Amino acid sequence: MGSGESTPFVAGSKSQTGKAAIDFFSWGHVDLGICSFLLLSLINCLPSYFEDELIYFIPYWLMLVLVFVVAIVWEIIENTLFVKLGIKFEGRRDSLKNATWDVIFGIVGGSAAWAFKGIFINIFGVANNSIPQYVQYYYIVGIISFVVILICFFIGRATTKD
Numbered sequence: 001m002g003s004g005e006s007t008p009f010v011a012g013s014k015s016q017t018g019k020a021a022i023d024f025f026s027w028g029h030v031d032l033g034i035c036s037f038l039l040l041s042l043i044n045c046l047p048s049y050f051e052d053e054l055i056y057f058i059p060y061w062l063m064l065v066l067v068f069v070v071a072i073v074w075e076i077i078e079n080t081l082f083v084k085l086g087i088k089f090e091g092r093r094d095s096l097k098n099a100t101w102d103v104i105f106g107i108v109g110g111s112a113a114w115a116f117k118g119i120f121i122n123i124f125g126v127a128n129n130s131i132p133q134y135v136q137y138y139y140i141v142g143i144i145s146f147v148v149i150l151i152c153f154f155i156g157r158a159t160t161k162d
Contacts, residue, residue: 007095013161018094021101024156025089029102031149032074033109036067038142041117048121049135060117064110071106075099116141
């Protein structure tokens, strides 16, 4: 792109990847948020599973804050270490706009996992007096969501023009 041209909001080509706010890697950042929240929520869900009651060692809102921190740390690693090692896509750093939106997408993924947790464990698990069963459902849905989003990433990458 020449000088004076603005970067689109959504990348339509691989040359716009990492510059536009949204690109096919945005799906990966949603997955990062889902995966981070699922792993962090084990701190509360495993004791809840074994004790058959809601146990909160760490508040879930704090886990979402930790997902935010993970997303920021990932962006720093991605745009420093990965560039230095030559494993970053196209070997260039993300634009500030893209990095900001990558963090936002991480938060979206974490928030979705938090919502799944609330629905499956706090609503259905408590209402049906079967927290262990619904802890399992929460992780099954979380893993399925992770895989679906991963498939979206691969579709996005395959359909992004050269």
